[in-house]
Amino acid sequence: MKSRTLLRHSKEGLKNIGRNGWMSFASVSAVTIMLMVVGIFLILIANINHIASDVEGDVEIRVHIDMTASEEDKEGLYEQIDAIDNVAAITYVDRDEGLDQFIEDVDEGSAELFESLRNENPLNDVFVVETKEPQLTEDVAGEIEQFANIDTVDYGEDIIEQLFAVTNMIRIVGAALVLGLMFTAMFLIANTIKLTIVARKNEIQIMKLVGATNGFIRWPFFVEGLVLGLLGAILPVAAVISGYYYLYDLLVTEAILSFVDIVPPNPLTFEIAAILIGIGALVGVWGSLMSVRKFLRV
Amino acid sequence: MKSRTLLRHSKEGLKNIGRNGWMSFASVSAVTIMLMVVGIFLILIANINHIASDVEGDVEIRVHIDMTASEEDKEGLYEQIDAIDNVAAITYVDRDEGLDQFIEDVDEGSAELFESLRNENPLNDVFVVETKEPQLTEDVAGEIEQFANIDTVDYGEDIIEQLFAVTNMIRIVGAALVLGLMFTAMFLIANTIKLTIVARKNEIQIMKLVGATNGFIRWPFFVEGLVLGLLGAILPVAAVISGYYYLYDLLVTEAILSFVDIVPPNPLTFEIAAILIGIGALVGVWGSLMSVRKFLRV
C-alpha cells in the first residue's frame, strides 16, 4: 500500500465520522456510557478489594505464654516462632501492656471498674504473630501450638473461616461483576457500531462493485472504529481521574470517614484509564471490522 | 380508528420485527443485557441495604444503673424510659448475667482468667434499650441521661456516627448506582432502537408521501417497540427469579454464610421482575416513538 493511500484511508475514516453524523454520535455515546460504568465499577472493586485485604490483614495469632516461662524460655520461643517460614512479624506484649490495651478497648462504662484488675492481672504475656499471608494463619498457628512454654494459641478460629469466606465471596462477586460488565460493555458497543455499519451495507456493496478491494474498504472503517472508540474513552477517563482525585481529597484531607482506608488515586486511576482506553480502541476497531466483514462478500 | 386498522397496525408492528431481522435482534439483545445488569444490581442493592439495616439494628443503648439504686428506683427508671416515645424495647440485664455475657464474648484465651472476677463483679446492672429507628439512638440516650439513678449511659457515641455515615454512604452510593444504571440502560436501549429506526428513515418518508398520517405510521412502531421491550425482558426476568431462588436456597438451606442474612426471594424477585418488565416496555415504546417522530415531518 502506498503511503498516500494510507493517508487517504485515514482521512476517509475521519470524514466518515462526520458524514455519518449522529450515528457516530450514537456510537461514541454508547462507548462513553459503557466505559463510564466500567470505570466506576473498577474503582469500586479496587476499593472493596482493598478494604477486604485490610480486614484480613487484621488477623493475628496471639500466643499466650505460660505464666511460668522464664525470660530465656520466652527468647527460645521467640526464635522458634521466628524460624517459621511464613511468619512476617512478632510483637511481644507483656501482661501489663495487655491489660492496658484491654481496658482501652473495653466499653467506657465498664473500663474504670476493670482498673481493679491491675492488682491481680489475670492476663498472660503474649506474642502477637503476623503471617505473610492472612490465609496462612491457621497453618502457622498449628505449628506454633507444638512448641513448649505455651498456654494457649488463639487466632479466632471460628471467625477466621467465615471472614475469609466473606472476603473471598466479595472478591469473586466483584470480579464476576466487573468481567461481566466489561463483556456487556464490549457487546453493546460492538452492537451499536454494527448497527451504524449495517445502515451502510449498500454503500459498501457499491464500493465493491466499482472495483474496491476488501482492504481498501476496510481501512477507513478501521480508522473510524479506532477513533470512535478513543473519542468515547475521553470523557470516562477524564471523569474517573478527576472524580476520584476529588473524592480522595474529600475523604482523606477532609477526614470524612477517616477510618475507611481507600486506595490512593495515583497509580489506580491511571491504570483504569489505560484499561478504558484499551477497551475503547479495541472494541471500536473490532466492532467496526467485524461488521464490515459480512458485507464484503460481493 | 377502525378496529381492523388497530389489528392491521399490530400485525404490521409484529411483522416489522421479522422484516428488520437482525436489527430487531440487536435491539432485543441490548434490552436483555441492560435489564440483566439492572436486575442483578437491584438484587445486590436490596441485599446490601438489608445488611446495612441489620447492622444498624444492632445499635443499642446501655443504661448502667447506679450500684446504689434500690429495686424501686430501678422500676421507676424503667417506667421513665418506657414512657419515652421512640423506645421500642427495654431489657434488664443484672450484673451477674452481664458478666456471663462478657466472659462469653471475650476471647477464649483470657476468658477463664476473668472467671476470677465472679467474686468481686465490677459491672453494674444494665437496661439495654432499643429505639424504634436506629437513627434515634442519640436523642433517646440524651433523654435517658437526664434521669436519676444512672451511673452512665453508653451507646458507642464515637462508633455510631461513623456507622451511620457508612450505612448511609452505602445506601446513597447504591441508589446512585442503580439509578445511574437505569438511566444508562434506558439511554442505551433507546439509542439502539433509534439506530434501527434511523435506518428506516427513507421508508417512513415514503409512507408519508403515499398519504399515511403520522398516527398510521406511528402505531406499528408503538407495537414494535413494546414487543421488542417485552421480548428483551423475558430472559432477565427468568434469570433474576430462578437465579435468586437458587442462590437463596444455596445460602440458606445449605447454610453457607449462614451468618449473612439475605433478603428472601419471594416478594423481592417479583418486584424486580415487574420493574424490569416496566422498564423494557416503557423504553421500548418511548425509544421507538421518539425516533420515529423526527422523520414524520415530511
Next chain:
Amino acid sequence: MRVTLKIVTIQGMRERKMHVFFEGSDRLIEMRDVTKTYGNGITAVNNINVFIDKGEFVYVVGPSGAGKSTFIKMTYLEERPTAGKIYMNGTDLDELKRKHIPLLRRNIGVVFQDFKLLPKLSVFENIAFALEVLEEPRHVIKKRVFEVLDLVRLKNKARFYPQELSGGEQQRVSIARAMINHPPILIADEPTGNLDPQTSWGIMDVLQEINARGTTVVMATHNKEIVNVSPKRVIAFEGGRVTRDEQRGRYAYEK
C-alpha cells in the same frame, strides 16, 4: 375560509373521504409566481405560472435538470416553494394544516422518478399500502391490488420484493400504486424511463383511459415519440422557467 370549510366536509364523510378535496373546483393546480430555490442555492423553478384544469392530460418536458421534478414535488408538498402561491383545487397550500397534508396526498397519485418502493414490503404490500391508509377492508384491497397489477402486467410478481424486480418492473409497481385509489389527479415523473416502447405504450393506454374517465394526468417525460405520436397539452421547462405551454404541442427538442 375555504380551507376550513373543506376540512369540515371531509371529516363529515364516511367513505372515500379523501376525495372531497377535489370536488367542486375545476382548477386543480394553480401556481402563481412560484419560485423554488434549494438550500444549496440552486433555483430549480423560477417564477412560474401554471394552471391545470380538471380532466386535462399534460406533458411536462424539458432538458435534464430543467425543474420538472421540482415542479411536480411542489404539488404534493414534498417540496415547498420559496416564493409564490400554490393552490390545489382552490386550497392555498400555505394554509393547509400539517395534519391535512396526508389527505391532500391521498388525492394525488404520484409515480416517483426514483420509484420510492418500500424495500421490505412485497409488490402486493407496496401497492396495498396506499389503500391501507384509507382503512379499506381487506377484501377490497386484495381485489383492487390485483386489478391494477393486471393493468401493469405484473400479476405474477405480486409476492416478489422490489429488489427482485427489473428496473422496468419496479417502475410499473410505482405506477400501479399511484393509480390504486382512483385519485382525481395522477402525477407521473418519467413513468416510462425504464420501459421498452411497447410496454410504454401499454402504460400510456392506461393513463389515457383513466384520463378519459375523468382523472387529471400530469406526466413529466423525455419520450419524444410518445409526446409526438399522442399529442396533448405540453408544458416545456428550461432552466427553471416555463418556456412553452401549448395545447396539442410537440416534444420539439430535436437533435
Next chain:
Amino acid sequence: MRVTLKIVTIQGMRERKMHVFFEGSDRLIEMRDVTKTYGNGITAVNNINVFIDKGEFVYVVGPSGAGKSTFIKMTYLEERPTAGKIYMNGTDLDELKRKHIPLLRRNIGVVFQDFKLLPKLSVFENIAFALEVLEEPRHVIKKRVFEVLDLVRLKNKARFYPQELSGGEQQRVSIARAMINHPPILIADEPTGNLDPQTSWGIMDVLQEINARGTTVVMATHNKEIVNVSPKRVIAFEGGRVTRDEQRGRYAYEK
C-alpha cells in the same frame, strides 16, 4: 493455467496494472450456455450464448424483464450464473479468485440502471472513488474527474450530493464514473432512461467516441430512436433467451 499466468503479469506491473486483464485476447465477453435462475425460481437468463469482441459497440434490447440487466450483471460478477461458462478476456470467471474480482471490475466501467451513487459522497468524490481504488495520485484524480464531468456537462455540480441532483444528472454522474479510468470495456444499463433526447445524443456521442478509440461498449437500452438512427450490432433478449443477434440491427419492437 491461463488464469494464474495473467495474475502474475498483473502483479508484476507498476502502473495501470488493472488493464492487464484485457490485453492479449480479442474476445472480451464469452458466454457459453449460460443460465441464471434467481433464488425465487425466476430464470432471468436462459441458456444463452453471447460473444463480444474487442472494439465492438453492442446494443442489448428487449422488453422489460427480458433479462438484459441480469446478462450485464454476470459480466462483472454482481451475479453468478447457475449454469454455463463465462469467460472475460479468456479468463474463466469460475476460476477467478475472490481477491482478483476487484481487478476484473476495474477493467469494466459499469453504468448501473439504478445509478448506485454513494449518497454521502459529493459528485466529485463519487467519481474520484473509481480512481482512488487504483491509488492514483491526487492531482491526476482531480484532473481526470473534471475532464469527465465536462464530458457529461456537470462541471458546475461537482460539489453537490446525489440527493441534490435531478434524475438525469444522477445518471450522468454514473456514466462519468464508469468512464473515468478508461476501462477497456464499458457496460451501460439503460444509460439514457432519465435523459432528454438531446442530452441522450450527447452521451451517445461520447460513447461512440470512446468506442472509436478502442473501448468496447455494451449498452442495454429501450431507446428505439438511438438504436435506429445510429445502428450497430443488436442483441435482443426476450424471456431470458437471445432471440436476435445482428450487425447493424434495428430496435424492431414496434407498437
